Amino acid sequence: MADEKRRQPDTNSVALGHDARRHLGSLKPPIYETSTFVFATAEEGKRFFEIAYGDSTETSDEVGYIYSRLDSPNLGPAESRLAAWEEAEDAAIFTSGMGAITTVLLTFLRPGDFVLYSLPTYGGTTTLMNGLLTDFGVITQSFRSTDTSADLETMVGEHRLAMVYVETPANPTNELFDLEIARDLAGRHDARLVVDNTFLSPVWQKPIAQGADLSLHSATKYLGGHSDLTAGAVCGGSDDIARLRHTRYEIGTTPSPSTGWLLGRSLETLRLRVEQQTRNATQIAAFLAGHDKVSRVSHLSLLQPGDPQHEIYKRQCEGPGAMVTFEIEGGESECFRFLDAMELVRLATSLGGTESLASHPWTMSPPTVPAAEKRSIGVTPGLIRLSVGLEDAGDLIADLGGALDTV
Numbered sequence: 001m002a003d004e005k006r007r008q009p010d011t012n013s014v015a016l017g018h019d020a021r022r023h024l025g026s027l028k029p030p031i032y033e034t035s036t037f038v039f040a041t042a043e044e045g046k047r048f049f050e051i052a053y054g055d056s057t058e059t060s061d062e063v064g065y066i067y068s069r070l071d072s073p074n075l076g077p078a079e080s081r082l083a084a085w086e087e088a089e090d091a092a093i094f095t096s097g098m099g100a101i102t103t104v105l106l107t108f109l110r111p112g113d114f115v116l117y118s119l120p121t122y123g124g125t126t127t128l129m130n131g132l133l134t135d136f137g138v139i140t141q142s143f144r145s146t147d148t149s150a151d152l153e154t155m156v157g158e159h160r161l162a163m164v165y166v167e168t169p170a171n172p173t174n175e176l177f178d179l180e181i182a183r184d185l186a187g188r189h190d191a192r193l194v195v196d197n198t199f200l201s202p203v204w205q206k207p208i209a210q211g212a213d214l215s216l217h218s219a220t221k222y223l224g225g226h227s228d229l230t231a232g233a234v235c236g237g238s239d240d241i242a243r244l245r246h247t248r249y250e251i252g253t254t255p256s257p258s259t260g261w262l263l264g265r266s267l268e269t270l271r272l273r274v275e276q277q278t279r280n281a282t283q284i285a286a287f288l289a290g291h292d293k294v295s296r297v298s299h300l301s302l303l304q305p306g307d308p309q310h311e312i313y314k315r316q317c318e319g320p321g322a323m324v325t326f327e328i329e330g331g332e333s334e335c336f337r338f339l340d341a342m343e344l345v346r347l348a349t350s351l352g353g354t355e356s357l358a359s360h361p362w363t364m365s366p367p368t369v370p371a372a373e374k375r376s377i378g379v380t381p382g383l384i385r386l387s388v389g390l391e392d393a394g395d396l397i398a399d400l401g402g403a404l405d406t407v
């Protein structure tokens, strides 16, 4: 294990977490589609429970499994591969990105705690921060990328800051938040820094190396990468991940064996996919930036020196990713004409898969976010969010150009 930890993530994401000798020589992990596991003896059942619920350092993989809501053999490969990618001590996977986020919030927050969260965040996260979380007595407050350390300290005031929650780049606008400011703030208050790393994936951003306690994902997106699974993931220190696994047992945010298997499989090709998607997105962003029907394009490759966002990009990102947002001259009806005219790019709300998808955040996000707030975070009726896939960049540009001609 010590040697494995020293290897590059590209090696670990293919080789880690599966020992063929323990699975009848099967090169790939078999899928254990079972809800429960048979104990050889009552004494063994007792021991497994002691390990699962006690503070033993042994893992289920070393000892044995009990019940698939607690853990199953198909979660380990994905978890160890992802931990290697994120340069984290450990990782845990969940039913969905929201399942991962909810498990983190329930584990580390208590009534009266104060949470500062970046805005924009994915609509479901914003809704949770403003809704259910506050119903449980947690005090939440959003902040913008332009807020300084002093502004954030003023927001904290006399509150008991327990968590700084940052989604960077933010969905859907690609706005970057400065992790150095967030890390220092969390450090001064002994709070946890939690980063949603969904948009860039560990190929382009490693929040833990930059001082985050936890880096989380909607693994439905780039980590899964094929639009064929729904999952979430959290990476961090062993103690925090052990606590998250316990909450996962309790509330049942454990993914199915087949989801764990698909995710482990997908991590083998993470870099290949993300790098090619990023090359395609960079070409598409340049095309859109020069198009007369497009008034604004946001892709991290277009950031220019002198822009504070460029400063942040240089410091904390290793590549621009494959999410492009752009504004079409006009508004909702022009966007709808454009979206309906595309033939190759599909109209759907997810992202990070092999196929390119476009969506209209103004109308295709939770209705709980009021219009004025959407405008204030840069989501306008003319905005399109494009998740760039693995198709040929020339074909994609032809499709987008043809659809723009109809506007």
Ligand SMILES: Cc1ncc(COP(=O)(O)O)c(C=O)c1O
Pocket (backbone or CB within 6 Å): 096, 097, 098, 099, 122, 124, 125, 167, 171, 196, 198, 199, 217, 218, 219, 220, 230, 231, 232, 350
């Ligand atoms: C940045 C980000 N975080 C979290 C989520 C929630 O993930 P899931 O849909 O897997 O629950 C999403 C979903 O789109 C997202 O884009």
